[in-house]
Amino acid sequence: MLTIVVDAMGGDNAPGCVVDGTIEALRESGNRFEILLIGQEEKVRPLLAQHDLSAMNLRFMHAPEAVTMEDIPAIAVKTKQESSLVKGLQLCKAKQAHAFVSAGNTGAQMAASLFVLGRIPGVLRPTIYAYFPRIDEGLTNIVDVGANVDCKPENLVQFAEMLTIYQRYAAQIENPTVGLLNIGEEEGKGPESLKQTWRLLQEAHHENKINFIGNIEGHDILGGKSTIVVCDGLVGNTILKFGESIPHFLSSLLKPAMEKLVGSGQLDPKTAGLVGQTFKGLFEPFDVEKWGGVPFLGVDGISIVGHGRSSSRAIKNMIYMAEHMIEKRVNEHIAEVLS
């Protein structure tokens, strides 16, 4: 049976929502896997005591320290060896568990994953992608979204290769397509590093490692021109955070517009409420919780990174993603292609 380590201390709503999400995952899946919840005893035990866990594949392990959102990643990894983060990853390294899940400090989790688990042979730099909605059905993944800046062309090509493997084996996308985010479609556009990346992606295409469709532009992301969008972490991180700010921005414009219509009698309050709900629903494709988190691609083990704001639903879905990564043997496929 698979064992998944869940960091009880990770996330803005930890440990409460982590405990809830963990129990929900076990209940919903019918105890399909074992969960090893790790965290500070004095905070987690009282929460666990509120549930009947007798029939659950749930173990608890004490870790005296906790990495906080304020911790500086490189320092936290070194000084908090007794944290749930470091101890949890060490359990994976020692093959006592198959995957690690956390919604805590992303930078610290990346640093600790790299430090404890190491890289898959052949991988230059591990990476993190993000989900983006698109006009058609399905989803677009952008890589890298902040784990790597100053990317070299060969890094970007590996990101494309790793995400192609992920989409093909774990996301049921039969034919993943790769677009290189640039300032224009034509070959020869953009900075020198992207011209070189274009050439290397073209080579990988001819080696059947990826399906490269060429340069794409900012409007092609939501347009869904490719299933994989490759860019430096600076660009991807900026687009991601910009995208996340759109719902709030538009809601702040819609509210006074609706109030004006109600005030002038053109719209009754009930209908205005209905419209507000519909409008909110438009942003559901932007709902990151559905996916829970993302795997840190390229590390020699499974480390699922969640949003700090993760709810219990997100935690549950991160656990499922961990299970999926193990079963679909994504890392084994990456090792085959990249080594």
Add this chain to the structure above:
Amino acid sequence: MLTIVVDAMGGDNAPGCVVDGTIEALRESGNRFEILLIGQEEKVRPLLAQHDLSAMNLRFMHAPEAVTMEDIPAIAVKTKQESSLVKGLQLCKAKQAHAFVSAGNTGAQMAASLFVLGRIPGVLRPTIYAYFPRIDEGLTNIVDVGANVDCKPENLVQFAEMLTIYQRYAAQIENPTVGLLNIGEEEGKGPESLKQTWRLLQEAHHENKINFIGNIEGHDILGGKSTIVVCDGLVGNTILKFGESIPHFLSSLLKPAMEKLVGSGQLDPKTAGLVGQTFKGLFEPFDVEKWGGVPFLGVDGISIVGHGRSSSRAIKNMIYMAEHMIEKRVNEHIAEVLS
């Protein structure tokens, strides 16, 4: 009296909407300036013949060639010396006119402006910015949005300095603030080039050339954290095009949602129409036409660049912007600060 050269052949709707916008600008302003319309006689004259121009400060000049959207910038500038674009800019260089306005091929206009007008002394690279809406009143300007990739730190600092001058003198923003777009707020974040840029911006701040507020992130653009957002052209161009794709993306989601509500009888068609209109209105802040175009900052003359899709209203507003740039002596201020 000021003379503004308007490129009759520039834009997807040229020359029709250029003629209309020009006449509207003269009519609305009460002939406050003189316009020299330049383009292919056989195409423009018949359009002019439809108007009574006797009381208008409007001259026409024939230019046998036209630069198209398909032309490759560097080549067009060299081979189409008799185009409205090159001839129009030469009139400015020869001091026979004060400014040039076009909604044509942006790359060609940039190349021709640089080639014919040259740079303001001290300017390393001219740049183009874009307008972005923000939650508060007012506007955010992002610089650079595609004119320059592979920017060096000193380029980014000059962009910040030039846009500060533009906002202060021509956009009535008393205290422009500069944010450096990065992956995190803290000093020391991001790629090496941005760390160096951060230090140089800090220096410019201490010399009172700009008001630097530090690193900002993707969500701070619509959040309106600074009036000026500085980034490499690759990042700015991507964000700009991504932003432009949002209205279409959301409209394509709203339409079926509304149809569903009407179909289920929860909303009557008339109210649905009203809501659709309100929704459309939300995107008005994204309306680039209000501003018409942007000046190509740093060239030794005034060259206003418009969107290919420009309507007659956009052309009119670009003419006003040209007038404004001349009267507010923006280039003289740039020369003072940068030389």
